[in-house]
Amino acid sequence: MRFIREIHADKNKRGKPTISFEFFPFKTPEGEKRFFCETFPSLVEIGPDYASVTYGAGGSTREKTLEIVEKIQSDFDLPTMAHLTCVNHTRDEIGDILNDAKKRNIKNILALRGDPPSGQNWSMTDGGFEYASDLVSYIHALGDFDIAVAGFPEGHIDCAGGREVDWQNLIKKIKSGASQVITQMFFDNSDYFRLAEFLKDAGVNTQLLPGIIPVTNTSQIKKFSAMCGAKLPQKFADRLDELGNDEDAVRDYGIEYASSQCQELLDRGVPGLHFYTLNKSKAVRQVIGNLNLA
Numbered sequence: 001m002r003f004i005r006e007i008h009a010d011k012n013k014r015g016k017p018t019i020s021f022e023f024f025p026f027k028t029p030e031g032e033k034r035f036f037c038e039t040f041p042s043l044v045e046i047g048p049d050y051a052s053v054t055y056g057a058g059g060s061t062r063e064k065t066l067e068i069v070e071k072i073q074s075d076f077d078l079p080t081m082a083h084l085t086c087v088n089h090t091r092d093e094i095g096d097i098l099n100d101a102k103k104r105n106i107k108n109i110l111a112l113r114g115d116p117p118s119g120q121n122w123s124m125t126d127g128g129f130e131y132a133s134d135l136v137s138y139i140h141a142l143g144d145f146d147i148a149v150a151g152f153p154e155g156h157i158d159c160a161g162g163r164e165v166d167w168q169n170l171i172k173k174i175k176s177g178a179s180q181v182i183t184q185m186f187f188d189n190s191d192y193f194r195l196a197e198f199l200k201d202a203g204v205n206t207q208l209l210p211g212i213i214p215v216t217n218t219s220q221i222k223k224f225s226a227m228c229g230a231k232l233p234q235k236f237a238d239r240l241d242e243l244g245n246d247e248d249a250v251r252d253y254g255i256e257y258a259s260s261q262c263q264e265l266l267d268r269g270v271p272g273l274h275f276y277t278l279n280k281s282k283a284v285r286q287v288i289g290n291l292n293l294a
Contacts, residue, residue: 002079003146004108005179007049008207008271018049018272019293020209023279025056025064035279036071042281044076046294049272052110052148052182055083062097070104081148082106085114086135090127094138102144110148110182111135111173133169133176140177149173151181151208153191157229167198174199180207182274185224187257188233189264210265213276214283215240215254217247255283259290266291 011018021043026032053068069080082101084094101109113132124130129138132149139145151170155163170181186192192210199208215221218240225232232240236257243249262273273293275284288294
């Protein structure tokens with residue numbers, strides 16, 4: 001299975017953007033069946049370059065994450081990145097997880113500090129890692145993995161020093177051994193370009209992949225944005241409120257907005273698009289179809 005940095009290098013040489021999808025572990029056997037029989041095959045038809053699978057708060061889906069990554073790679077021959085967090089793990093436990101990943105032919109890791117379980121505040125685990133950069137350094141020293149990290153165009157919600165302090169932390173993660181950055185979702189492209197310019201001015205040329213989510217549910221996206229600090233532009237939020245409970249109209253507007261957002265990003269030369277699918281396919285398929293990227 002290929003390193004994702006190699007995929008980006010190949011696509012860049014051809015002047016083509018990468019297309020990638022994020023999924024999360026299922027909660028029920030029915031959800032797993034629906035995903036592998038319907039959702040994932042529908043998205044694979046588009047021809048993505050790679051995928052990623054999240055890691056539950058507090059490391060709650062450790063085994064399931066690796067199982068899903070292994071199955072996607074073996075059954076669909078699609079390079080897939082396993083998320084890995086510092087939360088509730090000692091250094092030795094992280095080592096065991098990475099050894100398990102190697103046995104499963106998993107070569108790509110998204111290294112994160114991670115979110116604590118619901119209702120708890122972040123705290124470093126005794127014998128573990130305090131920062132994502134520490135986790136990146138540990139994985140990089142092994143030499144067996146390609147490492148991605150998260151970037152926050154508006155700054156991490158927990159960073160009291162503001163976005164530029166957080167961006168300096170991102171540079172530290174990159175210099176610790178990361179080969180690409182995947183951003184948190186955002187809805188104002190100026191935030192992405194501001195971060196990209198900051199990295200460029202700092203002499204950092206790592207791939208910066210914008211994370212995109214086509215909005216299909218107003219209350220859901222308001223909840224997500226409040227949790228992670230990704231603001232909804234006023235005009236966008238006002239239009240969602242105007243559409244109210246008309247689910248079809250909200251979905252159509254969300255697809256239209258995401259398509260326009262992605263087109264501007266592509267026109268200005270982003271290396272790829274990373275879609276937060278929420279384990280659904282229709283909206284993402286429509287956005288990619290609108291962009292003629294399928």
